[in-house]
Amino acid sequence: MASSPKATADTFDARLVRKLADILTDTGLSEIEIEHEGLKIRVAKTLTAAPVTYAAQPVATAPAPAALAAAPAAEAAPAAARGDAVKSPMVGTIYLQPQPESPAFVKVGDTVAAGQTLMIVEAMKTMNPIPSPKAGKVIEILVADGQPVEFGEPLIVIG
Structure with a gap:
């Protein structure tokens, strides 16, 4: 050598x-x-790592529900007094219908059964159905389709 x-x-x-x-x-x-x-x-x-580019996936958004658009934030407390708020079990994105072109799972005034799917929370590319905890009537929908939600955030009021 x-x-x-x-x-x-x-x-x-x-x-x-x-x-x-x-x-x-x-x-x-x-x-x-x-x-x-x-x-x-x-x-x-x-x-050095190669630059990574993230592109947002397009999300089909429906117009805000009439109850959400018409009700100021200050009225959320009385709505909860008239019924039980169903809260988000996780952080994610809320979807009110199973597919962008499909009708919503529920709308204000609908009667729901216990266990019926109310909406979906997408978390880490997994769709998680949010079931109704009890039978009752949908009093108010507090979120819009495609909206990000936090853990414990009220989503819908069932009376």
């Missing part, structure tokens, strides 16, 4: 640094450090 380049504190050999850089490239390491006869050399390369 050929003799390796020598480096000391007094004499610095650039060939040694190049050889260490070649070792980084050949082995896939991100850094290498050697110490010999009082000389310490560290060679590192900066790893």
Whole structure:
């Protein structure tokens, strides 16, 4: 084997640094450090990730429900007093119908049965149906189709 380049504190050999850089490239390491006869050399390369582009998926949105558009936010409290609010069990995006062109699962004034699907929350590309906790009448829908929702946010009021 050929003799390796020598480096000391007094004499610095650039060939040694190049050889260490070649070792980084050949082995896939991100850094290498050697110490010999009082000389310490560290060679590192900066790893940069390729730029990632995220494109928003188009979401078909329906016009806001009349109850949502007509009722100011201050009236949400009286609506809850007239019935039970069904809250979101997770963070996600709410969908009021199974497909963009389909009719809504429920609308204001509909009578629902316990366990009937009221809407869907999409979380991590999984569609999660939100069932009615009890039988009753839909008093108010508090969210719009395609709206992001938080955990515990009231979605619909059942009376």
